[in-house]
Amino acid sequence: MELMVNGQKVEVEPQPGEMLAHVLREQLGLTGTKIGCEEAECGACTVIVDGVPVLSCTYPAARAAGKSVLTIEGLGGLHPLQEEFIRHGAVQCGFCIPGQIMTAYALLQQNSNPSEAEIRQALKDTLCRCAGYPSIIRAVQSAARRLRGEPPLPPVVAPVITEPGKNQPPLQVVGTLQPRPDAVEKVSGTAKFTDDLKFPGMLHARVKRAMVPHAILKRLDVEKARALPGVHAVLTAANIPGEKNHGLVIFDWPIMVGIGERVRYVGDAVAIVAAETRQIATQALDLIEAEYELLEVISDPVRARQPDAPQLHPNGNLLKHIKVRKGDMEQGFAEAEVILEHTFHTAITDHAFMEPECSIARPTEDGRMEIYVGSQIPYADRNQVARALGWPDERVHVIGQLMGGGFGGKEDIAGQIHAALLAHATGRPVKLLFDRHESLLVHPKRHATQIRVKMGAKRDGRLTAVETELYGDTGAYASLGEKVLTRATTHSSGPYEVPHARADCYAMYTNNPPAGAFRGFGVTQSAFAIESMMDMLAHTLQIDPIELRRRNALRIGSVTNTGQVLRESVGLLDCIEIVARELKQRAGDQPFASRTVEGQPHLRRAWGFAVGYKNTGLGGGAPDKAGAEVELYEDGSVEVRTSSAELGQGLVTVLRMIVAEEFALPPERVRVLVMDTDRTPDGGPTTASRQTFVSGNAARYAAQSLREALAASLAEKFDVAPERIRFVEGLAQVNGHSLPLGEVAKIVRQEGRMPKAFYEYWAPKTQPLGTGGDMHFAFSFAAQAAEVEVNTLTGEVSVLEVISAIDVGKAINPLGLQGQFEGGIMMGLGNALTEHFIVENGIVFTDRLARYRMPSIMLTPKITAYAVEHPVEAGPYGAKGVGEIVSIPTTPAITNAIYNAVGVRIDRLPVDQEVIVQELSRA
Amino acid sequence: MSNWTFYHLPQTIEEALAILQNEPHSKVIAGGTDLLLELQQGRHAPVRTLVDLTQIAELQRLEVVDDILWVGAGVPLNRLIAWQPVRQYATALFEAASLIGGPQVRNVATLGGNVAHALPAADGAIALLALDAQVVLATPEGNRTMPLLSCYAGPAKTALQRTEIITAFQVPLSRKGEASAFRRVMRPQGVAIAIQNMGIWLRREEDIIADLRIAVGPAGPIPFRAHRTEEALRGKPLSEVSLANAENALLSEARFRTSPHRATAEYRIHLAGVLLRQTLQIAWERTEKEPEGSSLLVKG
Known part of the structure; x- marks a missing residue:
C-alpha cells in the first residue's frame, strides 16, 4: 500500500x-x-x-x-x-x-x-x-x-x-x-532507547512465565516449541552454564525455575525462547507444556510470619527483623501526657516507567558478550550476567542505553541474563523486550506495608516516645527488600527529635511480585504513617500542625533515633518556615480550617501539611564510592566518564556542569559518557539519591586532578609556578599567554602522558544500624502543603495546589531540580490518589496499564517550589540528594488536607473515595 | 497467529455488506478502540477478516434533517463534539461524547462502536438512550430503523447480526422547553470507565416536568431506562417530595451491583441518587435558556 x-x-x-x-x-x-x-x-x-x-x-x-x-x-x-x-x-x-x-x-x-x-x-x-x-x-x-x-x-x-x-x-x-x-x-x-536498536541476524526472545504464584514445577516439555520453524533456541534451567540464581544482595531469585523446584510468584521464568521474530517466539511459548503442583499462597506479610505458614525460602519467610532502639520506652510513655496509637496500610505500587524493559545481548567475535540495556546498576548487571554464564566479569560488556525512566525499578535484573543465555546458545544477537503486561507482572514493586505507630507527647506537643511496628511485603525474592525496609524503619519516627524510640520491622517473603527499590525507598510508606500521626496529635492537643512540627523538628545538634548527632545541613526548620509563610499568604491564619466553595455547598476545601527527610547515599556502613574519569581532547573538549546511570533524572547535566565549572569551560564543550562497563569507571548503583553526591564528587575531584596535572605540565614547560596557571573559557593562561585547551592536551601527550585523570571518591564513612554513630553522611529535608477539594457527595478528591520547600544542600542544576520537584509531587499525588497495584492471592489484577493509573496532566495541581540550601561540607558545592525527598511528604500532606476538609482520617492508601462517603454518612 | 489476516477498507455500505456475507469469518470494525485492544490482549479470538467502516462516506454524515440530528455511526467523536448542532440540540450526547477516552482515542472512536460494544454503562449509549435515539441499520435485507435498546443482548453482547452495520443514529432535536444533560462519576484508580453515569432529557412546562427520559448505567445487563423513576416525576414539579419519590423508584427498579475494585452496590445506590438530583437539576436549568451549549464546561 x-x-x-x-x-x-x-x-x-x-x-x-x-x-x-x-x-x-x-x-x-x-x-x-x-x-x-x-x-x-x-x-x-x-x-x-x-x-x-x-x-x-x-x-x-x-x-x-x-x-x-x-x-x-x-x-x-x-x-x-x-x-x-x-x-x-x-x-x-x-x-x-x-x-x-x-x-x-x-x-x-x-x-x-x-x-x-x-x-x-x-x-x-x-x-x-x-x-x-x-x-x-x-x-x-x-x-x-x-x-x-x-x-x-x-x-x-x-x-x-x-x-x-x-x-x-x-x-x-x-x-x-x-x-x-x-x-x-x-x-x-x-x-535511541534499547528497543530502537537492531543488529544483523538479531533474534527475538520471549519468556515462559509460571503464571501461578506458588507451586512446584512437576513437568516441563519444550520439544514442540523447539520444533517450531523459526525457533532457534528454547532453554530451561537445565541449560544454565553458570550459577542458577541472581539477586542484588542475596542470590535467591532463580534465573529459571527447574523441574522439582519452587515457583514463588507468577512472574517466575520456566523457559526462554529465541526465534526469528517476536511473533514466532510468542507462538513457541504457547507450545511449551508445564505442569505444577499448586501450593498454598502466602498473600500478605502478616500471614507469612505465622508459624504454620508454608516456608518459601530455605531460611524461612523472614528476610530480616530490623530493629531501632533509642532510650527507654517505658520511661518515654510514662512521661507522656497523651498517647495515641493507630495502624496504617500502604499499597503495592508500580514504577510504571514509560519505557518497558528491553535487553539485547550480542556475542562478539572475540568471545565476549555485549549487553545493551537501560539499567540503574550496569556493573551489577555485568556481574550477574557473568555468573549465569560461568564467566569472569570482564568477559561481559554492559553498554548502557538511554533509559525511559527507572525510579528504582531498573535496579534488578529483568531480561539481561535471559537474553545473554539465548545469545550464547545461538551465537546471534538476541533482543528481549517486555511488553507492558510483562513489565507489570515481573519487575519488583514498592513494598506494601502495615505500620502501627504508638506516640507519646507532652501537652505542649513535645514528643516523649515513638514506637513503630512495620510489616513489609518483600514478595517472592529479596531484591533490595532488607535495605528498603531498613530505611522505612529508621525513618519511621519522622524527622523529629524523639528521646525514646523503638521500631521493629518484619521484612517478609510472600508469593506476591518481589518488592525492591522505588523512589523514597521505604520512607514514602513510613512518612505517611508518622505524618498522619503528627496531625492526629496536633488535633488531639489543639496545637497548630506546623507549630507541632517546629517544636519537634530535627536541627543542628539533634540526635536521630539511630543515635546519629546532626552536625550540619539540617534545613528542616527553614523549609517549614517557607511553606508556613506561603500558606499564610494564601489562607491567612487558618489554612487548615475547612472552607466551602461558594455556590457549591457539597465541595469542601482545606490545606494539609507534612514534612519529611531522606538519607543521601547507601549508609549503614556500606562502602559508598564512585569512580569518574575526565579526559581532555585535542579539539579542546573534555569528556567525563562514570558508569552511574542516567534515567531521566539529569545526572548527565549535573556531571557536565561540574566539570565545566572546574575547567571554567562552556558546558557544551563537556561530553558525558555513562553506563559502560568497559569505558566508564564504576559509579555504583544509581539509587538512594546518591549520584549527585558521590559521582558528582568523583567527577569534580577527577576534574581537579586533571587540572592540576595539566598545570604541572605547563608549569614545567613554561617554567612558572603551577598556581599561576589559570583555566578560563577554554583557555589555559600562562604568564599572560593564552593557550587553547586543545594545545594543552597536545603538550601533555607530547610529554608521553595522557591528559586524563581518574578519581575514586569515597563518601564519608557510615556506621551500621544499631551501633550508634553516623548511619548516613547526609539527609535532605522537606516541608510541603497541599490544598484539596473534597466532594462530599461522591467522595472525589482533587488536589488544587502544592507548596514545597526542599533542602537540597546546593541547587547545582536548577532546571533539572524543577523537574524533580514537579515530578516528585506528582508521584506522591499518584501514591495518594491513583496508584494501586492489586494482587489477589498471588494473582496480579493490575496487569495492564489500563488498570494501573498514574497521574495525568489533568490531575496536576498548581505547584510552587523552593530550593533551600543548607550545604553539606563533603557534598559537591554543598549538594546532597534530591530525587526521593521531593516526593516523600506529598502523600501525607494530601491525606492530612482531606482530614482537615471533611474530618475523614485516611489510614489506608490509596485514598478510596467510597470510604470517604461511608465515613461521612456515618458521622 | 495474527489478530487478523485480511483487512478490507470498503468505500460503500454495499461493498461492506458483500464482504460480510461472502466471508463467514469476517467482522466489522469502526474506530476499533475497544475491539483492537481485545484482540491484542487475547480477550477476543483472532478474526480472519476485518471489515473497516471508516472510509464509507455514508457513515460520516452529520446533518440536521427536519426535527432530528442524523449522526453517522462512523463519525469520530471529536468531529461529533465539534459540531454545533449536537451541543445545541443534544447536549447530553455532546457531554457524554466529550468524556469518552482521551483526545487521540476520540479521533478514531465512534458512536457506532460505543453501541455495538454493548457495555451497560457506555457513556455514549446512555446519552443516546436518554435522547430516545433510533438506530439505523444496513442489513443484507435492506435498511431498517429500530430503538437503541434493541441492539443489546446482554453485557458486552450485541443483538446485531454479524452481517448488520449500524449506519447512523437519529437523535430527536431538543426544542424550546426541552433540554438534556449527562453526568458521571469516575474513580481515580483502575479502568477509566464510569462507576455510575446518567443521562436525562426533559420537557418543562412552566414549573412542571411535563415529560422526561432517564438512562442509567450500569444498572443492569444493558443500558437501563428508568421508566418508573420517570413516572414518579412526570407531571410533577421539581420538588423535594418528587425527588425523594423518584429516588425510591430508581432504587426499586434498577439493579446496582458490586464490582470488585470499582464500587460496591451501596456506593452505586448512593451515587445514583446524587446523579439523579444533579443531572435533573442541570437539565431543568437548561430548559430556562434557549438551547445552547457552546459555553459548557467539560470536565475530563
Whole structure:
C-alpha cells in the first residue's frame, strides 16, 4: 500500500495484524515513535494522521493506506515546540516526549492560542512519568507564543534560599540554567532507547512465565516449541552454564525455575525462547507444556510470619527483623501526657516507567558478550550476567542505553541474563523486550506495608516516645527488600527529635511480585504513617500542625533515633518556615480550617501539611564510592566518564556542569559518557539519591586532578609556578599567554602522558544500624502543603495546589531540580490518589496499564517550589540528594488536607473515595 | 497467529455488506478502540477478516434533517463534539461524547462502536438512550430503523447480526422547553470507565416536568431506562417530595451491583441518587435558556 510519511510517498506492505506504530518503527526505521503500553493508554506512540493525533499502537497499519502520516522525525529542524521543551526543562527521560510534542503540535495547528485548560485537555492521555507536567504546559504555551510572533516565556525554576552565613562565592556554571546534553536527540526522535536498536541476524526472545504464584514445577516439555520453524533456541534451567540464581544482595531469585523446584510468584521464568521474530517466539511459548503442583499462597506479610505458614525460602519467610532502639520506652510513655496509637496500610505500587524493559545481548567475535540495556546498576548487571554464564566479569560488556525512566525499578535484573543465555546458545544477537503486561507482572514493586505507630507527647506537643511496628511485603525474592525496609524503619519516627524510640520491622517473603527499590525507598510508606500521626496529635492537643512540627523538628545538634548527632545541613526548620509563610499568604491564619466553595455547598476545601527527610547515599556502613574519569581532547573538549546511570533524572547535566565549572569551560564543550562497563569507571548503583553526591564528587575531584596535572605540565614547560596557571573559557593562561585547551592536551601527550585523570571518591564513612554513630553522611529535608477539594457527595478528591520547600544542600542544576520537584509531587499525588497495584492471592489484577493509573496532566495541581540550601561540607558545592525527598511528604500532606476538609482520617492508601462517603454518612 | 489476516477498507455500505456475507469469518470494525485492544490482549479470538467502516462516506454524515440530528455511526467523536448542532440540540450526547477516552482515542472512536460494544454503562449509549435515539441499520435485507435498546443482548453482547452495520443514529432535536444533560462519576484508580453515569432529557412546562427520559448505567445487563423513576416525576414539579419519590423508584427498579475494585452496590445506590438530583437539576436549568451549549464546561 502507499501512504505519505513526513511528506514522502512510501510503499509498505503491512503484515496481518500489524499496527501503524510497528510499520513506522520496524519497516520504515522511524523509531522516534515510542511504544509504551500497546493498549492505547499512555500516548507515547501518538502520530498525526491526516491532521489529527492518533495512537499508532492501536491503529491498524492497513487503515493508513493513502493517508498522510506525520511523526516526530517529520517536524524538520527544530520546531519551536521542540526548542521550548528543551528550554523549559520539560524533557527528562525523554521517552514520552515524541508523543507529547506530536499531540501538542496537533493542538497548535488547530488553536494558535490555547488556554492552559485546553492544553491540559489535549495532553490528557499523553502520560509523562517523570511528570514535569507544569514544565510541559509552559513549553507548549511558550511555543504557541513564538508561533504567533510573540516573545517566548521564561522557564520557571524554584527560587533558592540559602542558609544564613553559608553564601558561597558565585559559580560560573553551577546554579545556572543549562539544557540537558541529550535534549536535542530526545525532542527530535533520534535518541535511541534499547528497543530502537537492531543488529544483523538479531533474534527475538520471549519468556515462559509460571503464571501461578506458588507451586512446584512437576513437568516441563519444550520439544514442540523447539520444533517450531523459526525457533532457534528454547532453554530451561537445565541449560544454565553458570550459577542458577541472581539477586542484588542475596542470590535467591532463580534465573529459571527447574523441574522439582519452587515457583514463588507468577512472574517466575520456566523457559526462554529465541526465534526469528517476536511473533514466532510468542507462538513457541504457547507450545511449551508445564505442569505444577499448586501450593498454598502466602498473600500478605502478616500471614507469612505465622508459624504454620508454608516456608518459601530455605531460611524461612523472614528476610530480616530490623530493629531501632533509642532510650527507654517505658520511661518515654510514662512521661507522656497523651498517647495515641493507630495502624496504617500502604499499597503495592508500580514504577510504571514509560519505557518497558528491553535487553539485547550480542556475542562478539572475540568471545565476549555485549549487553545493551537501560539499567540503574550496569556493573551489577555485568556481574550477574557473568555468573549465569560461568564467566569472569570482564568477559561481559554492559553498554548502557538511554533509559525511559527507572525510579528504582531498573535496579534488578529483568531480561539481561535471559537474553545473554539465548545469545550464547545461538551465537546471534538476541533482543528481549517486555511488553507492558510483562513489565507489570515481573519487575519488583514498592513494598506494601502495615505500620502501627504508638506516640507519646507532652501537652505542649513535645514528643516523649515513638514506637513503630512495620510489616513489609518483600514478595517472592529479596531484591533490595532488607535495605528498603531498613530505611522505612529508621525513618519511621519522622524527622523529629524523639528521646525514646523503638521500631521493629518484619521484612517478609510472600508469593506476591518481589518488592525492591522505588523512589523514597521505604520512607514514602513510613512518612505517611508518622505524618498522619503528627496531625492526629496536633488535633488531639489543639496545637497548630506546623507549630507541632517546629517544636519537634530535627536541627543542628539533634540526635536521630539511630543515635546519629546532626552536625550540619539540617534545613528542616527553614523549609517549614517557607511553606508556613506561603500558606499564610494564601489562607491567612487558618489554612487548615475547612472552607466551602461558594455556590457549591457539597465541595469542601482545606490545606494539609507534612514534612519529611531522606538519607543521601547507601549508609549503614556500606562502602559508598564512585569512580569518574575526565579526559581532555585535542579539539579542546573534555569528556567525563562514570558508569552511574542516567534515567531521566539529569545526572548527565549535573556531571557536565561540574566539570565545566572546574575547567571554567562552556558546558557544551563537556561530553558525558555513562553506563559502560568497559569505558566508564564504576559509579555504583544509581539509587538512594546518591549520584549527585558521590559521582558528582568523583567527577569534580577527577576534574581537579586533571587540572592540576595539566598545570604541572605547563608549569614545567613554561617554567612558572603551577598556581599561576589559570583555566578560563577554554583557555589555559600562562604568564599572560593564552593557550587553547586543545594545545594543552597536545603538550601533555607530547610529554608521553595522557591528559586524563581518574578519581575514586569515597563518601564519608557510615556506621551500621544499631551501633550508634553516623548511619548516613547526609539527609535532605522537606516541608510541603497541599490544598484539596473534597466532594462530599461522591467522595472525589482533587488536589488544587502544592507548596514545597526542599533542602537540597546546593541547587547545582536548577532546571533539572524543577523537574524533580514537579515530578516528585506528582508521584506522591499518584501514591495518594491513583496508584494501586492489586494482587489477589498471588494473582496480579493490575496487569495492564489500563488498570494501573498514574497521574495525568489533568490531575496536576498548581505547584510552587523552593530550593533551600543548607550545604553539606563533603557534598559537591554543598549538594546532597534530591530525587526521593521531593516526593516523600506529598502523600501525607494530601491525606492530612482531606482530614482537615471533611474530618475523614485516611489510614489506608490509596485514598478510596467510597470510604470517604461511608465515613461521612456515618458521622 | 495474527489478530487478523485480511483487512478490507470498503468505500460503500454495499461493498461492506458483500464482504460480510461472502466471508463467514469476517467482522466489522469502526474506530476499533475497544475491539483492537481485545484482540491484542487475547480477550477476543483472532478474526480472519476485518471489515473497516471508516472510509464509507455514508457513515460520516452529520446533518440536521427536519426535527432530528442524523449522526453517522462512523463519525469520530471529536468531529461529533465539534459540531454545533449536537451541543445545541443534544447536549447530553455532546457531554457524554466529550468524556469518552482521551483526545487521540476520540479521533478514531465512534458512536457506532460505543453501541455495538454493548457495555451497560457506555457513556455514549446512555446519552443516546436518554435522547430516545433510533438506530439505523444496513442489513443484507435492506435498511431498517429500530430503538437503541434493541441492539443489546446482554453485557458486552450485541443483538446485531454479524452481517448488520449500524449506519447512523437519529437523535430527536431538543426544542424550546426541552433540554438534556449527562453526568458521571469516575474513580481515580483502575479502568477509566464510569462507576455510575446518567443521562436525562426533559420537557418543562412552566414549573412542571411535563415529560422526561432517564438512562442509567450500569444498572443492569444493558443500558437501563428508568421508566418508573420517570413516572414518579412526570407531571410533577421539581420538588423535594418528587425527588425523594423518584429516588425510591430508581432504587426499586434498577439493579446496582458490586464490582470488585470499582464500587460496591451501596456506593452505586448512593451515587445514583446524587446523579439523579444533579443531572435533573442541570437539565431543568437548561430548559430556562434557549438551547445552547457552546459555553459548557467539560470536565475530563
